[in-house]
Amino acid sequence: MQMFRLEGRRIVIAGGLGRVGRGALACLLEAGAEVLVLDMVTDGETVLESFLDSRCMEQVAYERLSVTEFPGLNGRIADLWARYPFDGWVNCAYPAASEDESGCPETSWLEAVQRHVGASCLCSEAAAEAMAPGGSIVSLGSVYGVIGPDFSIYNGTDKFTPSAYSAAKGAILSHARWLASRYGSKGIRVNVVCPGGVQNNQTEPFLGQYNAKTLLGRMATAREVGAAVVFFLSDAAGCTTGEFLMIDGGMSCV
Numbered sequence: 001m002q003m004f005r006l007e008g009r010r011i012v013i014a015g016g017l018g019r020v021g022r023g024a025l026a027c028l029l030e031a032g033a034e035v036l037v038l039d040m041v042t043d044g045e046t047v048l049e050s051f052l053d054s055r056c057m058e059q060v061a062y063e064r065l066s067v068t069e070f071p072g073l074n075g076r077i078a079d080l081w082a083r084y085p086f087d088g089w090v091n092c093a094y095p096a097a098s099e100d101e102s103g104c105p106e107t108s109w110l111e112a113v114q115r116h117v118g119a120s121c122l123c124s125e126a127a128a129e130a131m132a133p134g135g136s137i138v139s140l141g142s143v144y145g146v147i148g149p150d151f152s153i154y155n156g157t158d159k160f161t162p163s164a165y166s167a168a169k170g171a172i173l174s175h176a177r178w179l180a181s182r183y184g185s186k187g188i189r190v191n192v193v194c195p196g197g198v199q200n201n202q203t204e205p206f207l208g209q210y211n212a213k214t215l216l217g218r219m220a221t222a223r224e225v226g227a228a229v230v231f232f233l234s235d236a237a238g239c240t241t242g243e244f245l246m247i248d249g250g251m252s253c254v
């Protein structure tokens, strides 16, 4: 089972302080990787210390980097690689729409798609270019990038899933296949983890309505999503590229 281990690998995780990011980070560290976390906050080390075991801290570093500062993003990632030559890149950021809302629904939609798709896809391209001749890229997709939502799970709640989210997640999956094809001959693998709902103290009636749509009767934990990230980064997935893996309790199989 050594093939699943990540000792000697340097992995960058963008958005590593988020809900899914923390689960993935915990799994990466347990698998033996050295990890650089990128996120938006300035005191990222303090945040890491607040939820990681102190013994893990020597395996992990933090740097503030916004994945939506597009002019210059390629250069920042190339510079990052020159200082911290990484073997794997994980796109786990979830860029919120900017504060500068015009109130125009079309502008908001375009901006949401641009920020989410741009961040994930442009980071992947820059990371692939930097890592050639060998490396692995994992992006976070979603069940909603593969199947359409059943809106009945939101009945009686204030929750909703917007069309921009499905558009962005479908694009991220499609782009991963393009990138896998473009960089396969350079030893770069590109794959996507597609979670359904991830446990976060969700309440009724949403929780029950969601769970009833799954075969296992529950949402995933962030660590179950993280385990799939580790798999794609590891040698166990050494012949797997352009693929996606659903972590959705069977929601999408019926």
Ligand SMILES: NC(=O)c1ccc[n+]([C@@H]2O[C@H](COP(=O)([O-])OP(=O)(O)OC[C@H]3O[C@@H](n4cnc5c(N)ncnc54)[C@H](O)[C@@H]3O)[C@@H](O)[C@H]2O)c1
Pocket: 014, 015, 016, 017, 018, 019, 020, 021, 038, 039, 040, 041, 065, 066, 067, 068, 069, 091, 092, 093, 094, 095, 096, 140, 141, 142, 143, 194, 195, 196, 197, 198, 199
């Ligand atoms: N949570 C779920 O139920 C779920 C389900 C399916 C897919 N996903 C996907 O997993 C990924 C992570 O989602 P999450 O639930 O952890 O979100 P989250 O909001 O909990 O965390 C996102 C992280 O990204 C960081 N971030 C935001 N903008 C950034 C930027 N410009 N540059 C760098 N970092 C930035 C945030 O600071 C935060 O730490 C997303 O792609 C999301 O679509 C989540």
